[in-house]
Amino acid sequence: MEEFEGSTAAKKTKPVYISTVISIALVLLMIGLLGLIMVHARNLSKYVKENIVLNIIVSDGAKEVDVLALQKQLDTHPYVLRSQYVSKEIAARNLQKDLGEEFVQFLGYNPLLSSIDVYMKEEYANNASIENFTRQLSKNPLVKEVIYQKSLIDMVNQNIKVISLVILAFAGTLLIIAIALINNTIRLAIYSQRFLIKSMQLVGATKNFIRAPFIGYGIIHGLLGSLIAIILLLGALYLAQQQIPELVILKNWYEFALVFAGVVAIGILIAGLSTYFAVTKYLRLKVNNLYR
Incomplete structure (x- = not known):
């Protein structure tokens, strides 16, 4: 696998890897933004309730x-x-x-x-x-x-409940979309190397031996994408607090760190699993089917 990475073919696949990392980063950015919105909504709910x-x-x-x-x-x-x-x-x-x-x-x-x-x-x-x-x-x-104010307390709790349900539904939908997008991106990247996978298999390499380096690179791509997403999220937080100084009362770096850790975990997990299933698919294909 190391020899392949140093070959001319590997150089041709570098743009594919770069686009894969960027795609993963953008998808994880959306997930991270939603996570930060949920954290701010949670802290705002707590702030409002504790100031009744x-x-x-x-x-x-x-x-x-x-x-x-x-x-x-x-x-x-x-x-x-x-x-x-x-x-x-x-x-x-x-x-x-x-x-x-x-x-x-x-x-x-x-x-x-x-x-x-x-x-x-x-x-x-x-x-x-x-x-x-x-x-x-x-x-x-x-x-x-x-x-x-009894009516105010009722209104606050009801509105918070409705908003929480909407955010949770949106978070679930976005997570499903994110998994699908990252999975498709990685499948396309692995598709460009389907002949290499089958060639290694034909010369006697075991499935685990073939899968291991691809999964390793997939995890690295997921990690790089998540790190890029975290940098962009930190920039978004900075700009938001510059534009809306009142957000400082909702700042909670511990919860922000949990969101960032979740972004890294999701990026690595989805990228690793997607790579595993994509490589496994081409290991099972017959040579004639590789041209389809």
Whole structure:
């Protein structure tokens, strides 16, 4: 096989190999882009759910030390991601900024109550869990009421569910297309060497001996294609974050690394298996059928 690679025939097949690597890289680029979209969609879903706020209104006259103790208790609750205490004075300043008027001086007193803003963990950011959480809080004498937008939570969860199903369906379809494209590309590359395969078989080479170098080159082509795809994906990530700086809050290099590892694994696996089946096909063909 090494002698063949150094021959004139091998030089003629180099453009075929180059086009094979480029084709694999472009297909893997599409898969990688879809993977990055899925990661960003997943992180966006988590970000939205974890920023749904529950306003726990504290009873008038409650001591601040008791309210702070309640906050610490809430922070240990399995449903709660984090909480923030908003005193009457802070609530008044926030409302004053929104209204643009000094309403406390106009009224002569501060009508607002202290509150605790609670942010739920992603898996509990649904109405069923929140209603259960609210029932637990209502038993506490310090809690006057819990305010949250039930319709908004329903809408967020429903939209996320629909979008997730659409993305998964699209991912499955694209994966099937990618496998077909890479397989056809490699089959065409192996087709150009069908006479070499049959010649080696006719002089007594075993099937495994013939297949091994082709599969090795197939794996290398899959690896090279995946590396090119990863470089292009990194460029796409950089450009996207330059154009949309808000994407930085969704950045997760660990998940990105998993996507890149998946691209490499898919490239090597599909290229190796496609090469195996393509070479096996020509090993089984009779000499007369090679001209068809």
